[in-house]
Amino acid sequence: MNERRKPYPFDRIEPKWQAIWDETRSFHAPNPGEENFGPAKPKFYVLDMFPYPSGAGLHVGHPEGYTATDIVARYKRLLGFNVLHPMGWDAFGLPAEQYAIKTGQHPAVTTRENIAKFKAQLKRIGFSYDWEREVNTTDPAYYKWTQWIFLQIYNSWFNPETKKAEPISSYHGADPDAVRLAYVAEVPVNWCQELGTVLANEEVIDGKSEVGGFSVVRRPMRQWMLRITALADRLLDELDGLNWPDSIKALQRNWIGRSEGAEIRFPVAGSAGLDDRTPERGAPAITVFTTRPDTLYGATYMVLAPENPLVDQITADDYLESISQYRSAIAAKSDLERTDLAKEKTGAFTGAFAINPANNERIPIWIADYVLMGYGTGAIMGVPAHDERDLEFARKFGLGVIPVVQAPGKTPEESIGYTDVGTAINSPLLNGLSRADATAKISDWLEQHDHGRRDVRYKLRDWLFSRQRYWGEPFPVIWREGKHEALPESELPLEPPALEDFKPTGTGEPPLAKAKDWIRYSESASRETNTMPQWAGSCWYYLRFCDPQNSKRFVGEEPERYWMGGGKPGGVDLYIGGVEHAVLHLLYARFWHKVLFDLGYLSTPEPFQRLVNQGMILGEDGRKMSKRWGNVIDPLDVIEIYGADAFRCYEMFMGPLEQMKPWSMKGVEGVSRFLARVWRLIMEENQAGEWILSSEVQEAASDKSQVKVLHATIKKVTGDIETLSFNTAISQMMILVNALTNAPAKPVSALRVLLLLLNPFAPHLTSELWQTLAEKFAGGDGEITRHRWPEHDERLLVEDEIEIVLQVNGKLRDKITVGLDATEAALEAAALANQKVRNAVGGQTIRKIVVVPKKLVNVVAN
RNA sequence: GCCGAUGUGGCGAAAUGGCAGACGCAACGGACUUAAAAUCCGUUGGGCUUUAACGGCCCGUGCCGGUUCGAGUCCGGCCAUCGGCACCA
Numbered sequence: 040m041n042e043r044r045k046p047y048p049f050d051r052i053e054p055k056w057q058a059i060w061d062e063t064r065s066f067h068a069p070n071p072g073e074e075n076f077g078p079a080k081p082k083f084y085v086l087d088m089f090p091y092p093s094g095a096g097l098h099v100g101h102p103e104g105y106t107a108t109d110i111v112a113r114y115k116r117l118l119g120f121n122v123l124h125p126m127g128w129d130a131f132g133l134p135a136e137q138y139a140i141k142t143g144q145h146p147a148v149t150t151r152e153n154i155a156k157f158k159a160q161l162k163r164i165g166f167s168y169d170w171e172r173e174v175n176t177t178d179p180a181y182y183k184w185t186q187w188i189f190l191q192i193y194n195s196w197f198n199p200e201t202k203k204a205e206p207i208s209s210y211h212g213a214d215p216d217a218v219r220l221a222y223v224a225e226v227p228v229n230w231c232q233e234l235g236t237v238l239a240n241e242e243v244i245d246g247k248s249e250v251g252g253f254s255v256v257r258r259p260m261r262q263w264m265l266r267i268t269a270l271a272d273r274l275l276d277e278l279d280g281l282n283w284p285d286s287i288k289a290l291q292r293n294w295i296g297r298s299e300g301a302e303i304r305f306p307v308a309g310s311a312g313l314d315d316r317t318p319e320r321g322a323p324a325i326t327v328f329t330t331r332p333d334t335l336y337g338a339t340y341m342v343l344a345p346e347n348p349l350v351d352q353i354t355a356d357d358y359l360e361s362i363s364q365y366r367s368a369i370a371a372k373s374d375l376e377r378t379d380l381a382k383e384k385t386g387a388f389t390g391a392f393a394i395n396p397a398n399n400e401r402i403p404i405w406i407a408d409y410v411l412m413g414y415g416t417g418a419i420m421g422v423p424a425h426d427e428r429d430l431e432f433a434r435k436f437g438l439g440v441i442p443v444v445q446a447p448g449k450t451p452e453e454s455i456g457y458t459d460v461g462t463a464i465n466s467p468l469l470n471g472l473s474r475a476d477a478t479a480k481i482s483d484w485l486e487q488h489d490h491g492r493r494d495v496r497y498k499l500r501d502w503l504f505s506r507q508r509y510w511g512e513p514f515p516v517i518w519r520e521g522k523h524e525a526l527p528e529s530e531l532p533l534e535p536p537a538l539e540d541f542k543p544t545g546t547g548e549p550p551l552a553k554a555k556d557w558i559r560y561s562e563s564a565s566r567e568t569n570t571m572p573q574w575a576g577s578c579w580y581y582l583r584f585c586d587p588q589n590s591k592r593f594v595g596e597e598p599e600r601y602w603m604g605g606g607k608p609g610g611v612d613l614y615i616g617g618v619e620h621a622v623l624h625l626l627y628a629r630f631w632h633k634v635l636f637d638l639g640y641l642s643t644p645e646p647f648q649r650l651v652n653q654g655m656i657l658g659e660d661g662r663k664m665s666k667r668w669g670n671v672i673d674p675l676d677v678i679e680i681y682g683a684d685a686f687r688c689y690e691m692f693m694g695p696l697e698q699m700k701p702w703s704m705k706g707v708e709g710v711s712r713f714l715a716r717v718w719r720l721i722m723e724e725n726q727a728g729e730w731i732l733s734s735e736v737q738e739a740a741s742d743k744s745q746v747k748v749l750h751a752t753i754k755k756v757t758g759d760i761e762t763l764s765f766n767t768a769i770s771q772m773m774i775l776v777n778a779l780t781n782a783p784a785k786p787v788s789a790l791r792v793l794l795l796l797l798n799p800f801a802p803h804l805t806s807e808l809w810q811t812l813a814e815k816f817a818g819g820d821g822e823i824t825r826h827r828w829p830e831h832d833e834r835l836l837v838e839d840e841i842e843i844v845l846q847v848n849g850k851l852r853d854k855i856t857v858g859l860d861a862t863e864a865a866l867e868a869a870a871l872a873n874q875k876v877r878n879a880v881g882g883q884t885i886r887k888i889v890v891v892p893k894k895l896v897n898v899v900a901n
Numbered sequence: 902g903c904c905g906a907u908g909u910g911g912c913g914a915a916a917u918g919g920c921a922g923a924c925g926c927a928a929c930g931g932a933c934u935u936a937a938a939a940u941c942c943g944u945u946g947g948g949c950u951u952u953a954a955c956g957g958c959c960c961g962u963g964c965c966g967g968u969u970c971g972a973g974u975c976c977g978g979c980c981a982u983c984g985g986c987a988c989c990a
Contacts, residue, residue: 046939286905286985293904293986300990329990342990378988407988414989421990427902428988498989621985692925694914698907699983706913709925712940719940767915770924777924780941844920849971851920889970895919899970 046715047722048730049682052807057162059806065824066116066167068123070586070598080121084602085112086581086647088616088624089127089174091573092153093134097160098664099672099690099702104615104653106687107696107763109166111613113799114760116167117828123602124167125584127174128154131182132573133234133250136510140542146510150177160675165683165802172587176576177510181583183532184593185575186515190525192634193221193516197269204270204637216522220266220634221504223523227346227413228503230258235543236507237262239572240500241294241623260547263505263514263569267630271295271497274629282649284697290621296498300330301482303420303491305341305393307353308401325349325393325404328415328496331425332485333477335397336466337443338420339433341404342386344412345369353404355390362387362406369408377408384409384432395420396490397468397481407432415496441465444474502627504572507549509541511570519564535570577624578631581611581646593640604642611647618652625650651763654699656690661701672702684801685711691765691800710769714804716776717797720785721808732811733785741786746835748778749789753831756796765800772797787816792829844895845870847879863890870896 060066069076085108090101112124130150139146154175161168174181195204196218207215216222228237233253237260242249267274275295278288304324325341343350345366354362365387369377376382386407393404402421409428410419423433424442433440443466463469468484469477485491505514513533515526526533536554543550551568552558558565579593586598603610625647632646657663658670665671677686689710694700723733741749752775759768775793779785790812798805806823813819819826838859843866845853853875857866867888870876876898883900890896 284906289905290985296986296989298989327990331990382988384988409988409990411989419990426990428990431988496989498986618984692913698914700913703913703926705926713925715940766913767924770915773924842920846919846971849919849969854920887970889919891919895971897919897970 045682046711047718047804049684049803053163053165053683053803056803056806057165059822060167061170063822064171065822066112066122066124066169067171068121068169070595071601072597077121080119082123082602083112083115083120083613084123084611085115085613086124086584086611086615087126088614088620089129089577089580090157091129091132091134092150092157094138094149094153094156096156097674099656099674099677100617100653100664102164102674102686103656103690103696104617105161105164105166106690107651107653107765108613108615109687110691110760110765110799111763113167113802113824114828116824117795117798117826119827123172123584124169125172125174125587126161126166126168126170127172127580127584128157128176129573129577129580130154130175130177131511131571131576133236133508133510136508136541137234137251139510146541147177163675163678163683164687167802172584174580174583174587176580179532179534180590182512182576184583185512185571185579186526186531186533187528187593188579188631188635189221189512189571189575190515190528191638191640192265192631193219193525195220195634195638197266202273204634206638220269222264222266223261224264224501225259225261226264226503227257227259228262229255230260230547231255232545234508235545235547237503237505237547239503239574239623241626242572258547262503263567265502265504265630267502267626268497268499270630270633271297271499272495273633274626277629277633277645281645281647283647284650284652287618287621287625287650287652291626294499294622294626298330298496298498300328300494300496301332301485301491302416302494303327303329303332303335303396303485305396305402305420307404308392308394325353325418326416326491327418327420328494329420329422331422331478332481332491333463333466333469333472333474334422334425334443335395335420335481336469337422337424337441338395338397338402339400339423339439339441340402340421341393342407342410342419342421342432343389343404344410344417345406345408346412347406347417349418350389350406353389353391358388358390362389365406372408384428384435386432386436388436396485396488397466403438405432405436405438413500414498443469444477502630504575505569506572507543507547508570509535509538509550511572512575513551513570514567516567517560517564518567523567524564533566574624574627578628579635581614581628582635582641599640600642603646609643609648610645611649613649613651614647615651615653617655621652652697654695654697656693657699657701659702659704664702677704677707681707681711682714682803684804685714688714688769688800692769694766696763696765713769713773713776714801716780717793717801718804718808720776720779720793721790721811732815735783736785736787736790736812736816738816739784739786741789742782745778745782745786745789748775749792750831750835752796753792753829754833754836757828757831760799769800772800787812787818791819794823795826795829798823841893843869843893845873845876846895846897847876848899848901849897850879852876852879859893863892866890866892866896870898 087105087108112122115122135146135150138149176182194207196207196210197220198205204220207219210218212218229243230237231248231253234248234251238248238255243255246255247253248255275292275297278291304326306324350362384407386405389404389406391404392401395402421429421433421438423430423438423440442464444463463472463477469480472480482493513535515531515533516523517526535551536557538550538554540553541550549568558568560566582594585602586595589595628646632641633644635641636644658668660668660670662668662670674686685707689707692710693706721733721736722730725731752771755771756768759765779789794805794809809819809823840856840858843855843857844851845855853873855869855873857869867890880898880900885898885900887899888896
């Protein structure tokens with residue numbers, strides 16, 4: 040590529056200003072009590088989702104959100120806010136460890152290198168982070184508090200009466216370990232052999248690991264769990280008050296998956312061939328969960344999940360073999376095969392019967408893999424007339440259909456999906472009732488007769504919180520005689536052992552188990568060898584940013600109150616990041632936050648008040664950027680050619696922040712041209728080819744049309760930054776620059792306003808030009824960042840004459856210019872006198888004339 | 902299947918129910934230049950029309966309908982694309 044002349048010297052001014060900002064601590068946000076803290080200033084906390092510092096460095100997706108928050112941060116500072124705008128590193132996690140295993144380098148080393156690279160790249164883009172607040176989740180001074188928070192969770196329980204997390208000391212039951220918010224359970228988990236670890240449900244996509252895409256199997260293991268389900272209702276209900284995209288709220292609601300219904304108990308009647316004999320061995324009843332208790336009369340069979348332990352107790356001797364065969368066949372299937380919707384229903388009869396409590400009918404009990412052990416009670420009542428899946432099963436195995444609610448003029452089978460229009464039939468207690476009434480009545484009846492009770496179930500599972508990996512926070516827990524205990528707070532941070540070999544063991548035993556000395560805690564106690572998942576550190580980093588150096592507390596009370604609480608509605612004022620965290624990070628962080636809030640450590644119940652997701656940036660070919668397509672754009676390459684300011688502005692000019700949009704180098708060039716035009720408004724080249732202040736820059740007054748466009752721009756840019764409509768803000772500044780370019784004289788006052796408006800977008804360019812103007816013209820002393828955001832004067836936007844649109848039957852016919860004070864009658868008269876309007880009306884009769892003052896006249900005729 | 906988002910020129914896009922396509926890209930024309938690049942100025946949704954000239958007329962925001970003096974925008978019903986969830990009882 041031939042060396043072309045830079046349109047303006049960004050390669051000189053960008054490093055210059057980045058150095059000045061560092062030296063003068065331009066973007067340090069003082070905490071209450073700190074030097075230079077202004078108590079009168081309102082606070083604004085604007086946060087990015089901190090990155091995982093991968094070896095590949097930044098891609099163009101990172102700076103999209105970061106530029107948006109940086110513009111808001113710089114704008115709010117100019118408005119006089121005390122702005123918290125921090126950055127840090129989510130540095131624990133699988134990729135660093137996988138890389139370490141491959142290269143033999145310790146993950147701490149690669150992590151340190153990657154962070155240095157990321158940080159240099161971010162600085163190169165000119166972000167105004169307060170680097171004095173940098174945090175790193177793998178720093179013992181940080182994860183000390185991650186471990187401490189785990190202990191707070193471990194030492195609490197959810198009190199159903201207060202609906203709050205409380206210290207475990209307020210629990211008066213026999214076994215506190217049964218109610219802790221962090222507990223150990225032997226549960227079927229997602230085991231990934233390739234990664235050598237278990238994974239949370241949220242980390243498994245289509246039966247494969249989210250990281251690496253390796254296959255994941257179900258396997259029972261003893262694991263640490265966090266009781267997030269206890270907070271399910273609050274996590275659901277408190278979404279309502281948040282300023283988040285509806286789509287993200289919907290994703291979380293969907294993930295929590297609240298269903299209201301009832302638990303119903305069906306007594307087991309006896310085995311086939313042993314009519315009506317009460318069984319002697321166990322299994323007195325099967326409990327099901329249903330969202331449709333009003334269809335109880337239609338239950339013609341029952342189904343247990345194949346894994347349900349009750350199967351062993353109820354299966355009749357003659358059926359033991361066929362049931363056993365079916366269960367083995369199902370166990371051999373992967374999750375993916377099992378959940379394949381297209382496949383036919385399968386199942387096997389247990390030989391046992393249950394009694395429908397509503398009508399005392401004997402109904403057969405089957406097992407089938409369309410019933411899942413993990414949801415509800417692992418058992419259902421089969422109601423073929425009201426559930427398509429049950430109908431399919433009943434048809435295949437001939438299990439009868441009794442309509443309970445029937446649509447008018449439809450057969451029972453046709454009634455499925457139309458039940459709402461009918462009223463109950465074939466249901467002695469419920470006949471004639473609407474669905475809502477029938478549900479209420481049967482629920483009351485079940486409770487009165489002790490056959491069941493109202494119940495709520497969630498799709499949300501408790502959070503599987505342990506991993507069999509090396510590169511994570513060790514649990515601050517020891518084991519003594521088979522029981523877990525919290526490590527004393529004084530022993531935090533608990534650092535992992537310095538292992539030479541940190542590869543997964545392949546057996547499910549964590550790598551830390553290899554560190555025999557480290558494991559041994561005392562004569563009688565040993566350490567927990569699992570580690571925490573990557574999510575742990577990111578669950579609370581936004582809190583640490585408020586007070587990152589505090590060695591006494593995870594966050595000081597006063598800084599927390601100031602940055603997170605104080606003003607209503609509180610919390611992080613603006614949080615921008617990728618949509619991929621809709622149900623993982625954002626749900627986990629809310630959970631931790633609520634527990635800490637309940638325990639009295641925090642001043643607001645929700646962490647993130649306003650959330651925005653930036654859209655993905657695609658390659659120039661419209662495909663997702665990927666090495667495979669060779670369409671990956673490296674931000675540093677772009678900055679090399681066009682400069683950081685052009686890069687920032689282009690990313691914001693591409694289109695709406697939240698929208699997915701393709702990259703265009705031509706587009707970058709266009710924005711770069713715009714910035715060069717701004718430069719040349721103020722600078723010109725002398726004979727020697729040096730840039731000097733342009734002779735056209737003068738201390739003159741702006742003319743009327745300049746004043747108008749200037750104030751329109753102040754108004755538009757201010758409003759657009761508030762709504763994050765950066766693309767239209769830049770458009771408006773282009774209009775202003777075009778107007779100034781055409782003017783023979785460039786008034787200093789107008790230029791200064793332009794520079795202030797553009798400063799959040801192109802901070803280097805505007806800083807340099809501001810300084811250049813200050814050298815010759817009074818009134819601009821000091822850095823641009825110390826000045827005030829301009830305000831527009833509405834009176835200067837008012838036009839003397841306005842253009843009025845003339846329509847006939849809603850179609851544009853002409854435009855006329857009238858005085859501002861034209862009355863409605865005058866407008867009407869002007870319209871009727873207009874030749875084009877008269878032509879359009881022709882011989883028709885005028886029925887009506889609509890006059891919208893200052894806008895239009897519409898003549899309706901036919 | 903359920904939930905959510907999106908659909909406007911050659912392209913990225915803009916438009917409190919009131920002039921559709923601001924701004925930018927690309928393209929074309931012009932100025933400057935020995936020439937090119939850069940820069941500056943202009944034209945640019947489609948169609949029809951001999952308009953001498955200021956032009957004139959029709960169509961146009963995924964599709965069908967509705968509300969309204971007036972719909973890209975509001976309402977109802979479809980279609981397509983993308984994303985999420987999915988045998989959750």
